[in-house]
Amino acid sequence: MDRIPILRMGDTLLVTIQVDMQDQTALALQDDLANRIAKTGASGVMIDISALEIVDSFVGRMLTSISGIARILSATTVVVGMQPAVAITLVELGLSLEGVRTALNVERGMELLRRAREEQSLGH
Amino acid sequence: MATEPSGTLPIASEQHIVATRQTVRLLCQELKLSLVDQTKMITAASELSRNTLIHGGGGWMRWETLEANGRRGLRLHFEDEGPGIPDLKLALTDGWTSGSGMGLGLPGSKRLVNEFNVDSAPGEGTRVSITKWK
Numbered sequence: 001m002d003r004i005p006i007l008r009m010g011d012t013l014l015v016t017i018q019v020d021m022q023d024q025t026a027l028a029l030q031d032d033l034a035n036r037i038a039k040t041g042a043s044g045v046m047i048d049i050s051a052l053e054i055v056d057s058f059v060g061r062m063l064t065s066i067s068g069i070a071r072i073l074s075a076t077t078v079v080v081g082m083q084p085a086v087a088i089t090l091v092e093l094g095l096s097l098e099g100v101r102t103a104l105n106v107e108r109g110m111e112l113l114r115r116a117r118e119e120q121s122l123g124h
Numbered sequence: 125m126a127t128e129p130s131g132t133l134p135i136a137s138e139q140h141i142v143a144t145r146q147t148v149r150l151l152c153q154e155l156k157l158s159l160v161d162q163t164k165m166i167t168a169a170s171e172l173s174r175n176t177l178i179h180g181g182g183g184w185m186r187w188e189t190l191e192a193n194g195r196r197g198l199r200l201h202f203e204d205e206g207p208g209i210p211d212l213k214l215a216l217t218d219g220w221t222s223g224s225g226m227g228l229g230l231p232g233s234k235r236l237v238n239e240f241n242v243d244s245a246p247g248e249g250t251r252v253s254i255t256k257w258k
Contacts, residue, residue: 020145022138023174054145054163056170057232085163093167093232094218 004029006036012044012113013037013075018051026062033066037073043120044113045070048106050081060095067100076116077101080109130188135176135202144173144185151187151198155258164236165198165256171233172202172252180204180250190255197238197257202250209244216242 002025007014013036015029033045047063049055055063067077078101090097103109133144148169152162169185176183183204190197209215218231230252234240239255 020142022142024138053149054167054170056167056174057229058170058174083163085160088160089163089167089236092164092235093171094235095232 001025001028003032006032008036008040008042011042011117012046012110013040013042014046014048016048016051020053021059023058026059030062030066030069034069034073037070037075043075043117045075045077046106046109046113047077047079048081048109049079049086050083050105052086053083055082055086055090057093057095060090060093060097063100064097071099074120076113076120078103078109078112080104080106130186132187133185134182135173135184135204136182138177141170141173141177145170147185147187148198148200151189152256155189155196155198157198157256157258161256161258165200165254168233168236168254169200171229172200172254175229175252176202176204176250179209180206182206183249190257195257197255199239199253199255201253203252205249208246208248208250209242210246212242212244 001022002019004015004017004025013033037045063079070077080103082102101112103112133147134140135144145166148166149162152165157165173185181204183202186201188199190199216230230242233254237254238257241253244250
């Protein structure tokens with residue numbers, strides 16, 4: 001089974017999904033990220049899905065649960081780079097990725113995480 | 125293999141779900157479907173092949189390319205000999221789930237394609253077919 005690499009950039013963990021994942025690979029990523037957040041104390045997680053040609057309900061559910069797990073571990077997750085055709089398909093499928101923060105690209109995702117970090121340090 | 129006008133792929137493991145997605149992608153590209161239609165068809169195939177594996181205990185996907193009234197299309201059949209669906213009407217209701225999913229499989233896939241058919245009974249397996257026309 002492939003494992004998706006997790007890079008660390010300061011307080012942020014960065015994941016770029018570039019392969020058509022098997023279900024087990026998606027589940028392993030969820031576990032690996034939870035462990036890395038706990039171990040590093042990262043305050044942000046960025047998941048780049050710009051290379052993904054489809055997001056089905058399994059991967060959609062994985063993105064939702066990663067966001068939930070990260071939030072409980074005090075980290076903000078942002079999913080970036082979703083292709084328009086993927087967004088259209090997800091909504092018709094009935095998945096709205098509730099609770100998942102998204103940004104159009106990596107730059108805006110970084111900005112979103114920076115603001116979330118500031119708000120947290122102000123105690124909001 | 126995917127360039128054949130019709131064929132069959134086994135669905136007996138998670139790798140096969142990935143393989144069905146890849147085959148359906150090639151078939152859609154050959155048909156020159158728009159990017160959005162390709163994405164919808166591949167996503168529906170992914171949902172249904174996972175159903176075949178998890179709920180049907182494995183099965184196969186058959187595909188056929190169609191031509192009717194000057195239009196070309198792609199039809200996919202997902203078939204298993206598993207326990208079958210006791211209440212089809214319920215299974216086609218949004219939000220209904222047999223426990224392991226989110227209840228999006230059948231009704232969600234139906235919304236992504238032009239034609240959708242399901243045939244199942246307890247003890248008689250499940251056959252779902254979806255069609256996308258260009």
